[in-house]
Structure formats: structure tokens, C-alpha cells
Amino acid sequence: MPDLILHHYPSSPFSEKIRLALGYKKLAWKSVIIPAIMPKPDVLALTGGYRKTPFLQVGADIYCDSALICDVLEHVQAEPPLYPPHLKGVARVFAQWADTTLFWAAMAYNLQPKGAAHVFAKAPPEAAKAFGEDRKAMSSNMVRLRPGDATSAYRSYLRRIAHMAEEHDYLFGTDPCVADFAAYHGLWYTRAQVPLMADILNATPAVGEWMDRMAAIGHGAMDKFGSADAITVAKAAEPMPAGQNLLIDSAFQDDHGIPLGSAVSITAETFGPEPTQGVLIAATRTHYSLQREDPRVGTVHVHFPRIGYVLRKAEGA
Known part of the structure; x- marks a missing residue:
């Protein structure tokens, strides 16, 4: 499996949640320190708009929101469990x-x-x-x-x-x-x-x-990694096929009348209203996945949890 790359900064509370979860599961991970405030050009190249902290990168797959990241870590390594x-x-x-x-x-x-x-x-x-x-x-x-x-x-x-x-x-x-x-x-x-x-x-x-x-759980085995290096990793990788990534469920659950393949935007319900736009490639009971293109990183898949996020058809779509 490609490296787990956490984009975070030291004083970010939600980052501390994930750093400890990585430590609990004794997972090795790479640490990319990102700015606490805008501008965040490397962040937006990877996420397409989402700018909350942290997010997890695995090759050309980008997992947004600490709740979804915990699901990913559980799939990567089941023991010890976060969800007994x-x-x-x-x-x-x-x-x-x-x-x-x-x-x-x-x-x-x-x-x-x-x-x-x-x-x-x-x-x-x-x-x-x-x-x-x-x-x-x-x-x-x-x-x-x-x-x-x-x-x-x-x-x-x-x-x-x-x-x-x-x-x-x-x-x-x-x-x-x-x-x-x-x-x-x-x-x-x-x-x-x-x-x-x-x-x-x-x-x-x-x-x-x-x-x-x-x-006392600690942060596990962390190696420093550059933001430019993370961009290079994404550019060189192919995103995992929808349904075969690090999120367990894959069946399409249509609650919006928006078919797969549609141009959509995903926005947080409250904090962090900046939208991410792309093509909807997965909408399961737990998460959404968008495919998007960026000149710096190529094709990436950006993943969001359903809870806490709003799915809409892109304007003009």
C-alpha cells in the first residue's frame, strides 16, 4: 500500500486526534506541515477546495475530515480497533x-x-x-x-x-x-x-x-515529508478504482437523484464552506467520492463522509 501522508500542523486539534489514532494503531506515516490559514496552494491542488485540517493522502486518493480518516485507518489496520x-x-x-x-x-x-x-x-x-x-x-x-x-x-x-x-x-x-x-x-x-x-x-x-x-499513546512512527513531495506522489500515482479504495462500502445509495458521473460540488454543512467540485464516482451509505483533474497533481479522487457534508449538482450541470 502507498504511504499514509497526513497533511496537518502542530497546533491543529483535529490533527492531534488523528496523530494519536495513528499512534494507537502503530502505523507509520509521513508528516506534511501545511499553513494554518489561507493561502494554501498545495492543499487546494490536492483537495480542489476543501481547506480544513487535517486530510490524509494515500497516493492520488485524498480523504477529507477526521471522521472519514478514522474509517480509513480502521480499514488499513483493524487492530487495535477504533470501533469495537x-x-x-x-x-x-x-x-x-x-x-x-x-x-x-x-x-x-x-x-x-x-x-x-x-x-x-x-x-x-x-x-x-x-x-x-x-x-x-x-x-x-x-x-x-x-x-x-x-x-x-x-x-x-x-x-x-x-x-x-x-x-x-x-x-x-x-x-x-x-x-x-x-x-x-x-x-x-x-x-x-x-x-x-x-x-x-x-x-x-x-x-x-x-x-x-x-x-501516553503517542504519535507512532512519523517521518517528515515535504509538501512538494506530496504533490509529486499524487502526480505519479493512479487513484484507486471507486469501490476498491480504503473505504469498505461501495454500493451506490442515491438519496439526491444525482446519478454517478454527474458534475457535482460537496460542501461542509457548517465550518469550512468552500466547495470541492468534480465528477461523482461514488455515493455510498457512508461517503462520497469525486474525481477531479488538476494541472499540478493530475487525476485525483477526493473522498468525504456523508454526515456533515452537502452534495449538490454543479451549477450549469
Whole structure:
């Protein structure tokens, strides 16, 4: 199998989720550091528009969104499982909540003025302004929590997680599952990136102990890799045939009246509204796949999860 190439940056919370998942499965991977804000020319050459972090590249196949990346990692190496058979349903439901409701409460708390000032303390003022404008553009479709409301919600969520962590080493038992990785990364940002905001964790010591166990998993065997090298890899590779890639399901599920072979766009429901356009080559119960052409990377297949993304016919199609 071609190398697993993760496009990420160090302070990205969702990247930490995937870095730990790679470590848990003891997978070797290549690390491409990408910009935190636009412009991202190499990113867009590969994804066609999607600019959220991280994304996973395997040859000329591009897997977007950390939820879908977890599915890919499970297919690449089944053990240890992210989705234990007896927890498949509840772990996925919890992970979806953690990646959305919990995460946005945590980040609204983390990046209130005091936290944001810490993040950009060593950066020039224009850097903070550019980051703010970039994230404002990405969240144009969202209702953002105010700091006080976010703090109240975050405290409540931490207590609920503590009730789980008091019962087991991990949230659902003796071993971590996808729920742990999804719940961890927003809290990791509190402790690792804005430590002056981390006092909120003190009221739930069981959460801190669980976080220590998660951090001890590590990031696995990582090698640094250049962005230009990743472009070269994609250009030299052929994407895997639809139905034979690293996503298990392949049967066509038509919920939109859009046949395969149509020109379409796929856009995130909320955060990151930039569309990716291409030809629809797969629409299964779990994911969409687009084929697209780019002068720098040739033919690539870009994959998205169904949940959280909107499929439309391309304008004029």
C-alpha cells in the first residue's frame, strides 16, 4: 500500500486526534506541515477546495475530515480497533457529538480574548488579525457561543466525561475507541495550547488522568515529508478504482437523484464552506467520492463522509 501522508500542523486539534489514532494503531506515516490559514496552494491542488485540517493522502486518493480518516485507518489496520464490535453504534454517536458540540464549546472557551492573546503573544499583531479573518470566513454559516455560555457548557461536559472516566481507564472500557480520540482533542488544546485556561480542568481530576493516558499513546512512527513531495506522489500515482479504495462500502445509495458521473460540488454543512467540485464516482451509505483533474497533481479522487457534508449538482450541470 502507498504511504499514509497526513497533511496537518502542530497546533491543529483535529490533527492531534488523528496523530494519536495513528499512534494507537502503530502505523507509520509521513508528516506534511501545511499553513494554518489561507493561502494554501498545495492543499487546494490536492483537495480542489476543501481547506480544513487535517486530510490524509494515500497516493492520488485524498480523504477529507477526521471522521472519514478514522474509517480509513480502521480499514488499513483493524487492530487495535477504533470501533469495537460491541461499541460501534454508541462510539460513533458519541464521537460525532464530541467532534461538534463538545469541540465548539471547548474552542469558544479556549479562544476567548485571554486565550487568544496567549496563542498570539509571540506573533505580530497582523498574524492574529489574519487568523481571525480566516476563521471568520470559515465559520460564516455557524452560530458561535459567547465566552460565558461556552464556559458553562464546557464545565458541564467535563463533568459528564469525568463520570465516564471514573468508571474505566477509557470512556467506554479498558481500551480507547474512537470516542476517546474525538473527545480528547478539544481538551488537549486547552491543556497544551492555552495552559493559562486549563484551570477549568482542575475540578475533574478523572478527566486529567484520562488525558494523561491518552497522551501516553503517542504519535507512532512519523517521518517528515515535504509538501512538494506530496504533490509529486499524487502526480505519479493512479487513484484507486471507486469501490476498491480504503473505504469498505461501495454500493451506490442515491438519496439526491444525482446519478454517478454527474458534475457535482460537496460542501461542509457548517465550518469550512468552500466547495470541492468534480465528477461523482461514488455515493455510498457512508461517503462520497469525486474525481477531479488538476494541472499540478493530475487525476485525483477526493473522498468525504456523508454526515456533515452537502452534495449538490454543479451549477450549469
